[in-house]
Every structure is written in C-alpha cells, then in structure tokens.
Amino acid sequence: MTLIHFAILLPVIAAAGIGILYRYYKKIHLGWFVLPIPTVITIYLFTLMPAVSNNQVVHETLDFMPRVGMNFDVYIDGLSLLFAILISGIGALVVLYSIGYLSQKEKLGNFYVYLLIFMTAMLGVVLNDNVLMLYLFWELTSISSFLLIAYWFNRERSIYGAQKSLLITMFGGFLMLGGFIALGQITDTYSIRGMMAQIPAVQESALAPLAIILILIGAFTKSAQFPFYIWLPDAMEAPTPVSAYLHSATMVKAGLYLVARFTPLFAFAELWVWSIIAAGLVTLVWAAFNAIKQDDLKAVLAFSTVSQLGLIMSLLGIGALAVQTGAAEQVFTIATVAAVFHLINHATFKGALFMIIGIVDHETGTRSLKKLGGLVTIMPISFTMTLIASLSMAGIPPFNGFLSKEMFLEAMFAIGQADFSVLADAAVLFPLLAIIGSIFTFIYSIMLIRGIFLGKKMPATPKTPKEAPALMLIAPAFLTLLVVVFGLFPNVLSGSIIDPAAMSILNISEPLNTEIHHWHGWDSPALWATVAIIAIGTLMYIFRDAWRPVYRLGSDAFTLNHLYDQGLIYSRLGAEKITDGYMSGYIRSYLIYIFGAFVIFSLITLINTDISFDWGTTAPIALPDLLIVLIILAAVAAILITRSRMVSIIMFSTIGFALSLLFVFFRSVDLALTQLAVEAITTALFLLAFFHLPKRSGNAEPRGFKLNNLMISAAVGIIATVIGLAAYSNRLFDSISQFYIDNVYDLAAGGNMVNVILVDFRSLDTLFETLVFAIAGLGVFVLLKLRVNKEGENKFEEHP
Amino acid sequence: MKSTLKKLGYNRVHKQMNDVFLKYTAKVVFLVIITFSINLFFSGHYTPGGGFVGGLLAAGAIILLLLAYDLKTLNRMIRIDNKRMITAGLAACLIVPILLMFFGNPFFTHQHMYLQLPVFGEVPLHTAVLFDVGVYIIVAATTLLIITLLASEQFMSDSEGADRE
Numbered sequence: 001m002t003l004i005h006f007a008i009l010l011p012v013i014a015a016a017g018i019g020i021l022y023r024y025y026k027k028i029h030l031g032w033f034v035l036p037i038p039t040v041i042t043i044y045l046f047t048l049m050p051a052v053s054n055n056q057v058v059h060e061t062l063d064f065m066p067r068v069g070m071n072f073d074v075y076i077d078g079l080s081l082l083f084a085i086l087i088s089g090i091g092a093l094v095v096l097y098s099i100g101y102l103s104q105k106e107k108l109g110n111f112y113v114y115l116l117i118f119m120t121a122m123l124g125v126v127l128n129d130n131v132l133m134l135y136l137f138w139e140l141t142s143i144s145s146f147l148l149i150a151y152w153f154n155r156e157r158s159i160y161g162a163q164k165s166l167l168i169t170m171f172g173g174f175l176m177l178g179g180f181i182a183l184g185q186i187t188d189t190y191s192i193r194g195m196m197a198q199i200p201a202v203q204e205s206a207l208a209p210l211a212i213i214l215i216l217i218g219a220f221t222k223s224a225q226f227p228f229y230i231w232l233p234d235a236m237e238a239p240t241p242v243s244a245y246l247h248s249a250t251m252v253k254a255g256l257y258l259v260a261r262f263t264p265l266f267a268f269a270e271l272w273v274w275s276i277i278a279a280g281l282v283t284l285v286w287a288a289f290n291a292i293k294q295d296d297l298k299a300v301l302a303f304s305t306v307s308q309l310g311l312i313m314s315l316l317g318i319g320a321l322a323v324q325t326g327a328a329e330q331v332f333t334i335a336t337v338a339a340v341f342h343l344i345n346h347a348t349f350k351g352a353l354f355m356i357i358g359i360v361d362h363e364t365g366t367r368s369l370k371k372l373g374g375l376v377t378i379m380p381i382s383f384t385m386t387l388i389a390s391l392s393m394a395g396i397p398p399f400n401g402f403l404s405k406e407m408f409l410e411a412m413f414a415i416g417q418a419d420f421s422v423l424a425d426a427a428v429l430f431p432l433l434a435i436i437g438s439i440f441t442f443i444y445s446i447m448l449i450r451g452i453f454l455g456k457k458m459p460a461t462p463k464t465p466k467e468a469p470a471l472m473l474i475a476p477a478f479l480t481l482l483v484v485v486f487g488l489f490p491n492v493l494s495g496s497i498i499d500p501a502a503m504s505i506l507n508i509s510e511p512l513n514t515e516i517h518h519w520h521g522w523d524s525p526a527l528w529a530t531v532a533i534i535a536i537g538t539l540m541y542i543f544r545d546a547w548r549p550v551y552r553l554g555s556d557a558f559t560l561n562h563l564y565d566q567g568l569i570y571s572r573l574g575a576e577k578i579t580d581g582y583m584s585g586y587i588r589s590y591l592i593y594i595f596g597a598f599v600i601f602s603l604i605t606l607i608n609t610d611i612s613f614d615w616g617t618t619a620p621i622a623l624p625d626l627l628i629v630l631i632i633l634a635a636v637a638a639i640l641i642t643r644s645r646m647v648s649i650i651m652f653s654t655i656g657f658a659l660s661l662l663f664v665f666f667r668s669v670d671l672a673l674t675q676l677a678v679e680a681i682t683t684a685l686f687l688l689a690f691f692h693l694p695k696r697s698g699n700a701e702p703r704g705f706k707l708n709n710l711m712i713s714a715a716v717g718i719i720a721t722v723i724g725l726a727a728y729s730n731r732l733f734d735s736i737s738q739f740y741i742d743n744v745y746d747l748a749a750g751g752n753m754v755n756v757i758l759v760d761f762r763s764l765d766t767l768f769e770t771l772v773f774a775i776a777g778l779g780v781f782v783l784l785k786l787r788v789n790k791e792g793e794n795k796f797e798e799h800p
Numbered sequence: 801m802k803s804t805l806k807k808l809g810y811n812r813v814h815k816q817m818n819d820v821f822l823k824y825t826a827k828v829v830f831l832v833i834i835t836f837s838i839n840l841f842f843s844g845h846y847t848p849g850g851g852f853v854g855g856l857l858a859a860g861a862i863i864l865l866l867l868a869y870d871l872k873t874l875n876r877m878i879r880i881d882n883k884r885m886i887t888a889g890l891a892a893c894l895i896v897p898i899l900l901m902f903f904g905n906p907f908f909t910h911q912h913m914y915l916q917l918p919v920f921g922e923v924p925l926h927t928a929v930l931f932d933v934g935v936y937i938i939v940a941a942t943t944l945l946i947i948t949l950l951a952s953e954q955f956m957s958d959s960e961g962a963d964r965e
Binding site: 001062063064065066072669670673674677678680681684685688689692748749750751752754755756758759760763764766767770771773774776777778780781784785 | 840844845846847848849850851852853856857859860863867883886889890893894897901902903904905906907908910912924926928929931932934935938939941942943945946947949950951
C-alpha cells in the first residue's frame with residue numbers, strides 16, 4: 001500500500017464517510033466536504049509531473065491476487081498522468097459547480113457517493129498496468145455512470161437512458177474482457193508492460209485479430225463511436241455536472257485511453273489502424289451532422305462530444321501509423337501530439353460549455369433552442385464564456401481548439417503519404433471527411449452562440465432569466481481561462497505533459513520537443529482548409545433554412561435507436577415466450593427437468609468413460625450403518641403412504657437426523673453438527689411454510705401410478721449410487737486433502753481443517769457463498785412481500 | 801409441541817395458548833444454545849464448529865423463542881433488524897480482506913499471532929476469526945429474516961388460515 005494506491009482509493013473510502021455524514025448533518029451543502037478530495041488528489045498528481053516530464057515512470061505494485069495474476073499494479077507514465085490529472089482536476093471543478101447547481105433539497109448523499117465511486121473507478125482505469133484490474137475499474141465506471149444517469153430515477157427518460165448506457169457499455173466491456181483474456185493466452189501475462197515486451201509473439205498469434213476486434217469494441221462502446229454512440233445522447237438525462245464530467249470530459253475518454261494504451265502493441269496490424277481511423281472519421285461527420293438537427297442544448301453538446309471523440313479517435317489511428325512505420329515519420333507523430341492536445345482542449349471547452357448550458361437551464365428553466373434567445377444583455381458573463389468556448393470548438397484562432405484542429409487537418413492531409421496497399425485511391429477521402437465534419441462543427445458552434453444569446457429576446461421562458469450566482473460561474477470561468485491561455489501559450493503544455501503522453505503512446509524514449517505554432521505559412525494546406533471551413537460554414541449557416549429539410553429525409557424505422565428499442569422489446573418477448581413454454585408453475589415439473597437433465601448428462605458421461613468398480617476399498621458395512629439406513633427407508637416409505645402433511649414433515653426431519661447420525665459414525669463431526677443445525681431449522685421452516693400451502697393436500701386422495709416419475713426416480717438413485725462407487729474406485733489424481741493436512745497448522749495456524757478451508761484457504765469461495773446466501777434470503781423476502789402487496793390486503797408491516 | 805403447532809397455524813382461534821412450561825424452558829434453553837453457539841464459533845478453528853454452524857445455532861435459538869412466544873413478543877425481546885444485520889455481515893466479510901491489503905498482504909492472506917495472557921495462557925489471535933464473524937452474522941440473520949417473515953405473514957393472515965388439517 002503506497003501513497004499512490006491510497007490516492008486512487010481515497011474517493012471510495014471517503015464516499016463511505018460522506019454517505020454517513022449526510023445522514024446526520026445537512027446544514028452545510030455536502031459538496032463542500034467532497035471538494036477537498038479531488039483537489040488533494042490533483043495537487044498530489046501535479047507533484048508527480050516533473051518526474052514524469054523527465055521520462056521517468058512511477059511503478060508500484062500491491063499484491064491483490066498474485067496467483068491469478070491480478071495485482072493492483074500502478075504504472076504512471078505521461079499518458080496515465082495526463083488522464084489522471086484531467087479526472088481529478090475536472091472532478092474538483094465539477095464538484096465546485098455542483099454546489100451551486102444542486103439544491104439542498106436533492107438527494108445529495110447519493111449524488112456525491114456515486115461521483116466519488118466514479119472518481120476511484122476512473123483513476124483505477126487509467127493508472128493500472130494490469131488488464132484484469134483495469135477491467136474491474138472499467139465496469140465500475142459503467143456502474144457509477146448508470147447510477148448517476150438514473151439519479152432522478154422517477155423520470156422515465158432517466159431510467160431509459162441509464163439502462164441503455166449500461167447495456168451498451170457493459171456489452172462492450174464484457175467483450176473487451178474477452179480480448180484481454182485472449183491477450184493473456186498469447187503472452188501469458190496480464191500486465192500491459194509484459195505484453196509490450198512480447199510484441200513479436202502477439203504479431204504471430206492467430207488470436208491477435210480476435211483480441212483486436214474485442215478490445216476495439218470495448219473502446220468504441222465506451223467512447224461512443226459509431227454505431228455505438230446512441231447511448232450518449234440519452235445519457236444527458238443525468239444532472240448537468242455529471243454530463244460535464246462523465247459524459248464529456250472523462251468517462252467517454254476511457255475508450256480513447258484504451259486505444260492509446262494499446263497502440264504500441266497492436267499498431268502492426270492494419271486492422272487496428274484502419275478500423276480506428278474509419279470509425280473515428282465516420283463518427284466525426286455523422287455526429288456533427290446530427291448535432292445541428294437537435295433542439296435540446298444538451299443534445300447538441302452530446303452529439304458534439306461524440307463527434308469530437310471521433311476526431312481524437314481518428315488522430316490516434318493515424319498516430320498508430322507512426323508506430324507501424326517507425327517513429328521517423330514526422331507527420332504521423334504530429335497526429336499523436338494533436339490527439340493528446342485536442343483531448344486536453346476538448347476537456348476545457350466542452351466542460352465549460354456544459355456548465356454554461358447547465359447555468360442557462362438553471363436560470364431560465366428550459367434547454368430548448370426554440371424557447372431561448374437574446375440573453376446577451378441579461379447574462380453577459382455566460383455569453384462571453386460561451387463565445388470563447390464555442391469559437392474554440394469551431395476552430396477559430398486564437399483559441400486552443402484552433403491549434404489542435406489545424407494539427408488534425410494537417411495530419412489528415414498527410415495521410416496521403418502513408419504506404420497504402422489497399423486504399424491508394426481513397427486517400428483524398430480522409431481530408432474531405434475531416435473538412436466536412438469541421439464545417440458541421442462550425443455551424444453548430446455558431447448555432448449555440450446565436451441561439452441562446454443573440455437574436456430576438458424570447459419572453460416565454462419558464463423562469464425569469466438572470467445571471468447565475470458567482471459560485472456557479474467560477475468553474476466554467478476557470479475552464480474558459482484555460483481555453484484562452486492554452487490558445488495563446490500552447491507550449492506551456494507541450495513540454496510538460498503533451499510530449500510525455502505522446503511518447504508513451506508511440507512507445508519511444510527520445511524526446512519529441514514539440515513546438516506548437518499558430519502560423520504554419522501560406523503554403524500550409526490546413527490554413528486554406530480552415531479558411532474554407534469558416535467560409536462554407538458561414539454561408540451554410542446563413543442559408544440554413546434552405547437545406548435543413550434534409551433532416552426530414554429517411555424514416556425513423558432505419559435509425560439505430562429504433563433498432564435498439566426493437567431489439568430490447570423482441571428479446572424480452574422472446575425470453576418470455578421461451579420461459580412460458582416450460583415454466584408450468586408446478587414444482588413437480590421443475591423437479592422432472594432437473595432430475596431428467598441430471599440423468600441424461602450423467603448417463604452420457606458414464607457411457608463415454610470406462611469405469612471400473614473396486615470393491616476392495618469400500619468400508620465394511622457395520623450394524624449401526626445398516627440400522628440407520630433401515631430407519632431412513634422406513635421414513636421414506638412413511639412419507640409416500642401418509643396422507644397427513646404433519647407426518648410427512650416429521651418423517652423428513654427423521655431422514656435428516658438419521659443422516660447426521662450416519663455422519664457421526666463415519667467420524668465427520670463437522671458435517672454431522674451442521675446437518676443437525678440445518679435439520680432443526682428446516683423443520684421449523686417447514687412448519688411455517690406449511691401454513692401457506694393450499695388447503696387440499698396432494699396426498700389427500702390416492703393418485704394414479706406414473707411411470708415417468710418412477711423411471712426418473714429409479715434412474716437418479718441408480719446413477720447416484722454408481723457415480724459414488726465409481727468415484728471412490730477410480731482415483732484419477734491425488735487427493736488435495738494431503739495438502740491441507742500438511743499445511744493446516746503451518747500456514748493457517750488452525751486445527752480444524754474443515755473450518756480452516758472455509759475461512760482461510762478458500763475464503764474467497766466463502767465470501768461469495770455468503771453473498772449468495774444473503775441474496776437468496778433477500779430474494780425470499782422480496783417475493784413474499786410482493787405477494788402480500790399484490791393481494792391488496794395485509795400490507796406488510798415493517799418490524800423493527 | 802402440540803401447543804406450539806397450534807400457534808403456528810393450526811388453530812383458527814386467537815386464544816393464546818399459555819404454555820408456561822414451554823415458555824420458561826425456552827428462555828433457559830435459549831441461553832444454553834446461544835452460549836454453545838458462541839463456543840462453537842470460537843472453537844471452530846481447532847475443533848468442530850465455526851461461523852456457519854454457530855450462526856445456524858444462534859438462529860435456531862431465536863426460532864425457539866419464536867415458537868414458544870410469538871413474533872410480537874420476540875420483536876420486543878430482541879430488537880434487531882435482520883436486513884441491517886445482513887448488510888453488516890457482508891460488510892465484515894468484505895472489509896477484512898480489504899484491510900489485510902492495507903497491511904501489505906495479498907487479498908485474503910490471513911495473519912495470526914499468539915498472545916500470552918495471565919489466566920488463559922497462550923491465546924491465538926487470527927484475522928480469519930473476524931471474517932468468520934461476518935459469516936456468523938449473515939447465516940443467522942438470513943435464516944431469521946426468512947423465518948420471521950413467514951411467521952409474520954402467518955400471524956397476519958390468521959383468519960384465512962382456517963381448517964388447515
């Protein structure tokens with residue numbers, strides 16, 4: 001446990017305290033107590049920066065499950081540190097902003113606990129070297145995102161959005177785990193460093209394409225790339241601080257992180273490079289195009305985020321070409337630098353925009369572009385910030401978005417220099433797509449400024465608009481300031497954080513010494529592209545009414561959302577049909593399925609393996625054993641004959657007690673003890689459950705003889721006996737019990753082997769068993785409670 | 801036994817069967833069983849016993865009280881919310897291995913030591929015991945949760961439960 005492990009886990013540890021604090025103390029806004037946590041982490045991470053800038057790495061291991069190869073292996077290089085600072089830094093700003101945004105009446109405890117869990121999860125994703133741990137934290141981000149989207153859980157849209165995001169990102173995450181396991185199979189390690197050391201082995205392996213596809217699906221679902229982007233617009237149902245934090249600045253960038261992290265490993269593969277570039281560009285254009293159609297401000301920003309993520313993704317793809325061809329190719333290295341730079345820029349201007357739109361929503365009561373307009377005189381500060389951030393997003397000088405956008409365009413023009421074997425003629429397509437995407441970006445950026453603040457003043461907002469309180473303005477103002485500072489002095493960033501990050505993506509050790517210029521000369525194609533984007537964009541914006549009808553083409557039935565909804569509906573219907581097909585509602589038919597399956601599978605196994613019986617090893621049958629077996633038989637016979645439930649229950653207990661007696665004779669005291677306790681409690685349970693059974697007992701009248709049941713029961717008996725005997729006669733391998741006998745005292749300092757196995761040697765199993773036990777108990781509780789409530793009478797009374 | 805069964809649903813009559821012998825014995829036996837259960841729990845590391853059996857026995861002891869008295873009385877005697885206990889037990893089970901990690905051990909690598917105490921002599925201390933406490937609580941609380949719930953429903957819907965045998 002080192003300081004860095006503690007820093008990662010600090011939010012989740014603090015979450016416990018915050019949750020308890022909120023229960024008992026509500027006078028001061030909970031956010032003030034949360035604020036120090038991300039702030040402290042940010043400061044701590046900044047102290048690591050000088051070392052990382054000098055090409056050093058921080059590597060600390062904490063053993064978690066060493067046998068499985070799953071260790072909490074923190075590895076900090078430029079890339080990880082960049083992400084970690086973004087996560088904690090923006091986290092601090094978002095918490096500050098949320099203090100103004102969320103009123104004291106909301107369930108603040110839930111909000112901040114989820115947010116803190118998310119912080120730990122996200123830090124865990126970007127700072128881990130072990131892919132299994134990475135996966136663990138990755139899924140935790142999905143879960144906390146789900147909880148935060150569903151924060152206002154009485155709204156139907158929130159539930160829908162939360163479910164959608166969970167289904168899509170978890171689907172991707174699960175496939176990604178498959179990819180990690182495939183990689184683990186190839187390289188025999190789960191450490192990313194370890195995998196990087198074995199690139200030739202990965203190159204040769206037939207599993208590599210599979211691993212690439214699976215990991216890319218994971219990255220694309222998380223980073224909302226086409227066609228998986230559909231969850232992100234629906235995720236906007238979350239409170240605005242969450243949208244600014246998770247769904248714009250950090251979580252959706254986890255996919256980018258993953259791609260960047262695995263670029264050195266997979267860059268050899270054409271599949272990797274071209275799927276990333278293609279997915280990125282398609283997403284860029286498609287989402288930017290769709291953003292213009294939106295009316296809800298947050299939806300505009302959601303599509304804009306998707307599109308910008310596509311932009312960064314495509315840059316990472318081109319950067320991978322640099323790794324493939326060797327870092328000598330200066331033009332492709334630029335792409336990686338641009339990717340990192342734009343990642344930072346996007347976090348600043350998009351974070352600011354989200355917060356301002358939250359302010360507009362908060363102060364006017366609406367987010368609809370149709371209902372807003374002319375707010376410039378009322379909200380001058382918000383207007384200034386929107387102006388700067390939007391222009392940066394549109395790629396207008398001198399803001400930071402302009403710089404990275406120009407580098408992006410340059411990289412796209414440079415792609416023609418790549419050694420295409422497949423796509424030689426398509427090279428012109430890439431800059432074209434980039435320009436089209438940028439034109440749409442320009443249009444919606446202008447739309448934001450003009451739609452909210454300029455134009456005619458709209459009288460019909462639900463609330464009377466006013467400028468937001470200073471508390472809410474601090475965070476977006478800080479981000480806007482960064483937009484300007486990074487725009488004017490980009491080289492503040494380049495040496496300290498961009499270069500180290502780009503170097504880790506490219507996996508090189510010689511310094512890049514990047515210098516970012518505003519002016520690239522008259523002959524730079526990117527300059528003319530920017531001029532063209534601004535000119536065409538302005539024209540298209542002015543004549544927008546002429547081409548907007550384009551959006552009405554195409555029917556709803558062909559959208560991805562429609563596909564998702566139908567898929568959801570039909571999978572539920574299908575599952576219901578299948579379930580209704582065999583769930584008769586009678587326990588006896590389920591028992592027939594269970595035992596029938598048992599008989600069939602056991603028979604297949606028994607026939608396919610040659611078994612022999614060795615009667616020499618079986619114990620002699622002593623008189624007490626025989627007596628007990630006779631008692632059991634008599635009890636069974638009594639159950640079959642009797643018509644009284646009471647007698648059946650007592651006979652059942654008799655069987656159990658007799659069995660525990662049998663255990664005593666075989667000297668397994670632990671089993672006997674447990675069996676006795678279980679038997680006593682089941683009897684009580686039976687007696688109670690008894691009451692709920694229907695009046696007429698099935699035993700009340702004689703029933704017809706059923707051949708099926710006889711055959712199944714006889715087969716189960718015979719097969720169980722055969723398996724028991726066969727298992728005892730054929731020892732295929734040494735029993736593990738000797739290990740326990742040898743080590744029970746030395747390793748676990750215990751005397752009772754059974755219990756030592758339970759709580760020490762195999763305690764992980766026990767942990768999950770207790771979990772299953774608790775879930776089963778709560779399940780029974782819910783089922784019984786539900787039944788009572790359904791009847792409309794006998795409302796279940798909570799007993800203390 | 802018969803009076804107990806009556807209260808478990810055989811009698812439609814609300815008359816409380818006041819079985820003095822059962823009630824009195826139950827109290828005494830309850831103490832015996834609980835003591836035994838705690839003994840089993842602690843001795844589990846060296847001799848038969850452990851968290852699971854101990855928890856079951858504790859549940860059994862409380863069920864005995866439930867049979868001898870009724871749910872209302874039981875709730876007055878023992879004011880414990882079983883659902884919360886389940887949470888507490890799960891938390892104990894999870895916190896022990898996590899705490900072990902804070903001291904530099906891999907997940908679930910238990911630590912032990914021996915203490916020399918004046919009267920008891922050498923007393924072993926083992927972190928596995930803390931984990932077992934969680935098991936004990938979960939087993940006892942879950943069992944009780946189900947059984948008291950069944951009993952409470954039975955208690956409420958007494959009128960419809962006529963003519964059960």
